[in-house]
Structures are given as structure tokens and as C-alpha cells.
Amino acid sequence: MESTRNVGSHVIDVFIQELSQNNAYSMLAEPIRQLLESEKALKPEVLLSLLQTDDSTSELKEVQA
Amino acid sequence: MIKIESIKIERFRGIHSLELTPNRSSLAIQGPNASGKSCVVDAIEFALTGDLSRLAGEGTGDLKLSCHGMHVDSRSNPSEASVTLRLYIPESGVSFSISRSLAKPNKPKLTPDNQTTRSALDRFGKRDEITLTRRQIAKYVLAQASKRGTDVQNLLRLDSISTLRKLFATTEKKAVEQSKSANIALGQSKEELERHLQIPIRDESRVIQAINEKRSLLGLEPIVLLTPDKVFEEAGQDVAKLHDAIFRETALRDIEAFQTADIGAKALQSSEEICSLLDEIANDPKLNVATRSAKLYEQGLDLLDGDLCPLCDTPMPIAQLRQHLDEKLRLSKRGAEIAQAIAKAAANVREAAEDTIVKARLVYKNASSVKQDQFCTSLKNWVDSLKSQIELLSSLEGIIALRKQISSIGDRSALAEGLSQLTRVVQAIPDQSATIHATQYLTLAAERLKQVHTFEEKATLADRVLARARFIHETYSRVAQSELESLYQSVEGAFADAYRSLHPDDESAFVAKLTPDEGKLDLGVDFYGRGFFPQRLITAKGIRTAWGCVCTCHS
Numbered sequence: 001m002e003s004t005r006n007v008g009s010h011v012i013d014v015f016i017q018e019l020s021q022n023n024a025y026s027m028l029a030e031p032i033r034q035l036l037e038s039e040k041a042l043k044p045e046v047l048l049s050l051l052q053t054d055d056s057t058s059e060l061k062e063v064q065a
Numbered sequence: 066m067i068k069i070e071s072i073k074i075e076r077f078r079g080i081h082s083l084e085l086t087p088n089r090s091s092l093a094i095q096g097p098n099a100s101g102k103s104c105v106v107d108a109i110e111f112a113l114t115g116d117l118s119r120l121a122g123e124g125t126g127d128l129k130l131s132c133h134g135m136h137v138d139s140r141s142n143p144s145e146a147s148v149t150l151r152l153y154i155p156e157s158g159v160s161f162s163i164s165r166s167l168a169k170p171n172k173p174k175l176t177p178d179n180q181t182t183r184s185a186l187d188r189f190g191k192r193d194e195i196t197l198t199r200r201q202i203a204k205y206v207l208a209q210a211s212k213r214g215t216d217v218q219n220l221l222r223l224d225s226i227s228t229l230r231k232l233f234a235t236t237e238k239k240a241v242e243q244s245k246s247a248n249i250a251l252g253q254s255k256e257e258l259e260r261h262l263q264i265p266i267r268d269e270s271r272v273i274q275a276i277n278e279k280r281s282l283l284g285l286e287p288i289v290l291l292t293p294d295k296v297f298e299e300a301g302q303d304v305a306k307l308h309d310a311i312f313r314e315t316a317l318r319d320i321e322a323f324q325t326a327d328i329g330a331k332a333l334q335s336s337e338e339i340c341s342l343l344d345e346i347a348n349d350p351k352l353n354v355a356t357r358s359a360k361l362y363e364q365g366l367d368l369l370d371g372d373l374c375p376l377c378d379t380p381m382p383i384a385q386l387r388q389h390l391d392e393k394l395r396l397s398k399r400g401a402e403i404a405q406a407i408a409k410a411a412a413n414v415r416e417a418a419e420d421t422i423v424k425a426r427l428v429y430k431n432a433s434s435v436k437q438d439q440f441c442t443s444l445k446n447w448v449d450s451l452k453s454q455i456e457l458l459s460s461l462e463g464i465i466a467l468r469k470q471i472s473s474i475g476d477r478s479a480l481a482e483g484l485s486q487l488t489r490v491v492q493a494i495p496d497q498s499a500t501i502h503a504t505q506y507l508t509l510a511a512e513r514l515k516q517v518h519t520f521e522e523k524a525t526l527a528d529r530v531l532a533r534a535r536f537i538h539e540t541y542s543r544v545a546q547s548e549l550e551s552l553y554q555s556v557e558g559a560f561a562d563a564y565r566s567l568h569p570d571d572e573s574a575f576v577a578k579l580t581p582d583e584g585k586l587d588l589g590v591d592f593y594g595r596g597f598f599p600q601r602l603i604t605a606k607g608i609r610t611a612w613g614c615v616c617t618c619h620s
Contacts, residue, residue: 007552008225015544025536032537036229044236051240051533052526 012036067185069109070151070160076139077111077146077167078104089153112148112163113186115170134167143167154185161185226545233538240527240534247527249416251520253423258513260322261315261506266517276510279503293515297507312505316431316491323424324484328417328475335410336472342403342410343468355393356400362393404461411458414474418455421475422448428487435490440483447480553579 012033020029031050035042068089074080079101085092094102111117117130135146146167153160161182164174175182255266264271269291276296277287288295346353355362361376368375369390372383381389425448432441454474457463464471477484561577568575 007223007548008229011226011541011545011548012229014548015541018540018544019537022536022540025533028533028537042229042232044232044239047232047236048239048243048530048534051236051530051537 066155068153068155070153071149072105072108072112072151073149074105074108075145075147076136076142077108077148078134078136080104080108081136081138108148109150111170112150112165112173115165115173130167130170134170152185157181159185223549226549230538230542230545233534233541237531237534237538240531244524244527244531247520247524249419251517251524253420254513254516254520256322257427258510258517260318261312261509261513276507279506282499282503283507291514293511293518296511296514311431311434311491311494312502312509313491313494315509317488319424319427319431320484320488320491323421323428324477326417326421326424326475328414328421329477331417332414332474333472335414336474338410339407339464339471340468342407343465346400346403352396352400352403355396356404359394359397359401362390362397365390366394407461407464411464414471415455415458418451418458418475422451428484431491432483432487435487435494437483437487437490440480440487443480443483447477451475 016029016033019032020026028051032047035047035050069087069092070089071087072083072085074083076082079099083101083105085105094105096102107117111130111134117134135143139145144166147164149162149164151160151162159181162176163186164176165172173186175186259266262272262275264275266272273288273291276291280287280297283299285299346356365374365376366387369383369386372386373380374386425444429441429444429448432444451474454467454470457467458471467474557577557579560579561575564575564577565573
């Protein structure tokens with residue numbers, strides 16, 4: 001780890017990498033990464049909504065719209 | 066490493082317009098207070114990251130980059146505020162420039178814009194160092210003992226890890242609740258279908274056989290698959306009129322199911338348990354107070370640093386004070402256990418009551434079909450009253466208010482006469498012909514089977530969401546724990562070295578150990594080789610100096 005400043009970002013990177021390497025949950029990696037980078041106030045309801053669909057990306061677009 | 070060739074700042078923070086050309090050399094800036102020295106550092110940070118750490122985190126109030134990043138003369142026009150850096154990467158020999166405007170801080174303009182320069186920006190943007198102002202250093206040195214760990218986490222930007230972990234934990238908790246509700250509803254719908262069919266629905270061949278017997282009576286082709294749309298897809302206009310009519314045998318079984326719902330027994334049993342626990346709190350005033358004061362005692366223990374109670378200024382030896390507060394904390398924990406046990410007992414009653422309401426809904430439908438309007442009104446009022454009681458059972462205050470009524474929750478004695486009358490009316494329905502009987506049987510079977518399928522889909526979805534939420538929470542927690550342990554191991558050595566260099570005469574054996582604990586930052590310190598102790602147990606002076614070292618060695 002190069003710097004303490006971005007530990008949060010680094011943890012997210014590793015977390016997303018682990019998700020994408022898991023066959024059962026890899027489809028969630030990209031939508032969750034987008035959600036975490038969306039700079040919107042994150043709420044459990046938004047995340048639950050994201051987890052409800054297989055086509056998580058389109059759901060995310062609706063949530064962010 | 067990067068080297069700065071030039072910096073161009075326009076309408077940014079306290080700088081109106083400035084151009085500097087370090088030409089890949091070190092740059093020192095000197096000037097009086099408030100002349101804009103720190104603004105140059107801010108500008109470099111902004112150009113590299115699109116962010117400004119001085120305007121983020123606790124203690125910065127309503128300050129925002131988008132509102133307060135511009136020069137005062139351009140405060141309504143963020144597009145005028147910009148920073149351009151010309152950079153040089155020695156290892157690759159590449160020069161490029163980054164330009165960012167406050168109007169679009171997340172969209173830097175790179176020249177040239179290619180894979181190499183984007184990769185470099187991403188790498189350097191993440192690698193920026195922590196630069197502390199004098200105000201920040203003073204803040205960490207003077208921070209309260211109980212808040213110092215939080216402040217340091219904020220300084221290292223670890224608060225976002227804790228926030229995200231809480232988000233994932235809350236999401237999982239909500240997913241558990243949704244899954245539980247969906248599966249309870251599924252169980253109830255299956256129970257309603259079986260009550261009608263009088264056959265376990267897992268025995269699909271028997272169910273199909275029973276349905277085909279009825280279909281045969283109506284001259285319909287047998288079905289092969291048990292799906293709601295196949296059970297009675299031929300239902301025509303005439304048949305639809307019978308939809309609201311009562312299927313006598315099932316209606317009688319629905320009434321019996323409502324009458325025998327075991328809410329009464331559960332309410333009585335839970336009532337005894339709840340009353341006993343409430344009595345324990347009521348009979349011990351100290352326990353009652355301690356239950357509500359756990360956080361206060363924890364804070365008191367954190368603040369303890371002399372022979373004076375930090376909560377009430379009562380003089381007392383520190384050992385005695387600690388024992389006193391520990392005893393209070395023990396009482397608080399017992400109070401929390403009691404509150405948890407009460408909530409659990411109340412949840413049993415609540416679940417039984419919700420199940421009874423589902424059964425009451427079918428009785429209401431039957432009563433409405435045979436025009437038992439007065440009973441319908443009584444039943445509706447009874448259900449509304451039960452719903453109010455369910456609401457009260459959701460909080461400790463509500464449970465206390467409901468205490469005397471808990472044992473009688475779900476009491477159906479007021480409905481007994483109406484239920485008897487309804488039973489008589491249903492029983493008096495004349496024998497129906499075999500075809501009408503078959504039509505009603507199939508209509509109701511299709512309706513209840515459709516309900517089962519609907520709830521099955523919901524339960525499957527809820528279970529899938531729960532599995533995903535749980536996996537995400539567990540994965541993130543594990544990753545965060547591992548990364549924090551790695552970070553702390555790399556930091557604690559430098560921290561201890563710095564502390565020993567400041568106290569070489571009397572504390573040369575000082576060792577520190579940093580450990581992450583559920584998003585908290587725990588610091589164990591060993592001053593004299595006697596083992597590690599939590600930092601709050603050691604004198605405030607030593608630790609303040611020590612935390613000052615943390616700030617220094619990271620700046």
C-alpha cells in the first residue's frame with residue numbers, strides 16, 4: 001500500500017476485485033463499483049434494489065437517474 | 066515520483082492569478098500569514114485529485130469545494146477557477162499537463178490524453194500525501210481522549226471504511242428481514258392452499274389427481290402440470306360469478322383455523338416472561354438508570370485520568386472510580402440483556418398476531434359473501450385493534466404501555482357469538498350440486514395456488530438478495546480487516562520509533578501496537594516492557610505527545 005490517504009479507495013479496489021473473481025457474484029462487481037463511485041449518498045434501500053436484479057447495470061441507471 | 070515543471074492557478078481559493086515554474090526542482094514558498102502559501106499546496110492537490118482535503122471531514126462545517134473553492138471575486142462562476150500543472154515523470158521521461166476547473170472537478174483535461182498519461186494521473190492521484198495545517202495538528206494534539214481514535218481515523222481517511230461497512234451491515238440486516246417476511250408469507254399461502262385441498266401440496270401427484278377428478282365432473286381435459294393458469298383456465302363468465310360464493314367445506318375450515326390460532330397461548334406465555342423481566346428493571350432503580358446510561362459510563366471510563374470523577378467532579382481515588390464505573394457498566398449490560406429478551410418475547414407474540422390477522426382476512430371474506438355485515442364490522446375493528454397492539458410491541462416503551470394487556474392479545478371471546486352465527490350460516494348453505502361444487506373447488510384452488518406461486522417468487526428473490534448482501538458484507542469486512550492490519554503494521558513501528566526518539570531517557574522501551582476492531586482504531590501501548598494496555602489507561606500527557614508524533618510522522 002503506497003499511501004494511507006486512500007486506504008478507503010484501496011479497500012474498495014480489492015473488494016471489487018474479489019467480487020469480480022467470484023463466479024456466483026461477479027456480475028455485481030461493476031454495478032457496485034459504479035454505485036460507490038457515484039458520489040451520491042449511499043442508502044441500504046438503493047443497494048438492496050441493486051441486488052434484486054440480474055441486470056444490475058440497467059437497474060443502477062434507473063436508481064441514479 | 067513526479068516533478069512539477071509549472072503551476073498555473075486562476076481564481077482558486079485565495080489566489081487571483083499566479084504562475085510558478087519550479088522547472089522540476091524543489092519549491093519553497095515563504096510569506097506572511099494569509100498570503101496564500103497553503104493555497105498553492107491546495108491547488109496542486111486539486112489538480113491531481115479533484116478534491117481538497119482541507120474542505121472535507123469533520124470540523125469543516127458546511128464548507129464545500131463547489132461553493133468555497135473559488136476566489137472570492139469569482140465565487141459565482143466556478144468555470145473561471147482552474148489549476149493547470151505541467152508534470153514530468155523521470156522514470157519514463159514523459160511530460161504532460163493536467164488542467165482542472167472547479168466547474169467540473171471530476172473531469173480533468175490531459176495533454177496529451179493517452180493511456181500513459183491517464184495511468185499516471187490515476188497513480189499519482191491515489192498516492193498524494195497527507196499535508197497537515199497548523200490548525201489540524203493542534204486539533205489532533207488537543208483532541209479528547211475518547212475522540213482521538215476517531216479523529217485519527219478521519220485524518221487517515223479511514224472513516225469511509227467504517228461508513229461503508231455499516232452500510233453493508235445494515236443492508237444485510239434489512240435483507241434478512243425481507244427474506245423472513247417473504248418466507249412467512251409463503252408458508253401462510255401454502256397453509257391456506259392445503260386447508261382448501263386437504264392434501265399436502267408437496268404430494269403433487271395427489272393434488273393433480275384431486276383436481277382432475279373435479280375437472281372430469283365438468284367434462285374438462287385432465288391437467289399434467291400443476292400451474293395456476295392450468296388448474297381452471299376454462300373458467301367462463303358464468304363460473305366467474307361463482308368466484309365470490311362460498312366453498313362451504315373450506316369456509317368452515319377457514320373459520321376453525323382462525324378460532325384455533327394459537328396466539329392466546331403464546332401471548333400468555335410471553336406475557337409472563339415479559340412481566341418478570343419488566344419487574345426486574347422496576348425493582349432495581351439502579352438497573353433502570355444504568356440501562357439508559359451505558360454510553361455515559363463508557364465515556365466516563367475513557368475520560369478517567371486522575372482522582373476526580375470526570376462525570377460529576379467528585380474526588381475519589383482513580384482505582385475506586387474505575388471500579389465504580391465498571392460496576393455501573395456491568396449493570397448497563399444486564400439492562401441491555403433484559404431489553405433484548407423482552408424484544409424477543411414480544412416478537413413471538415407479534416408473529417403469532419400477524420399470522421392470526423392473515424387467517425382473519427379469509428374469515429372476513431367468507432362473512433362478507435354471506436352478508437354477515439355486523440360481524441364483518443366487529444371483525445374489522447378487532448383486527449384494527451390487534452394491529453395497534455402489534456405496533457406497540459415493536460418498542461420497549463410500547464411494551465411497557467401494553468404490559469397489562471399482553472396476556473389477552475388475540476382474545477377472540479368478543480367475536481365468539483359472531484363466529485358461531487357465521488358457522489351456522491355457512492353450515493346452512495344447501496348442498497351444492499357436484500358441478501357447482503367442482504367449479505368452486507377449482508376456482509379457489511387456482512386462486513390459492515396462484516398466491517403460492519407469487520409468494521414463492523418473492524421468497525426466492527428475497528433469499529437471493531440476502532445471499533448477495535451477506536456475501537458483500539462478509540467480503541468487504543474481510544478485505545477491510547486485512548488491509549487495515551497491513552497498514553497498521555507498517556505504521557506502528559515508525560510511530561514507536563518517533564515516540565522513543567522524543568523520550569530517550571525514560572521511555573526507551575516504548576512499543577505500540579495498532580489493531581483494527583470493527584472499524585475502530587485500537588492503540589495498545591507498552592511503556593516499560595510490562596505488556597500492552599489500551600491507550601486510555603495510560604496518562605493523558607504521554608499519549609497526547611504520542612499522538613502528536615503520529616501527526617508529525619505522516620505529514
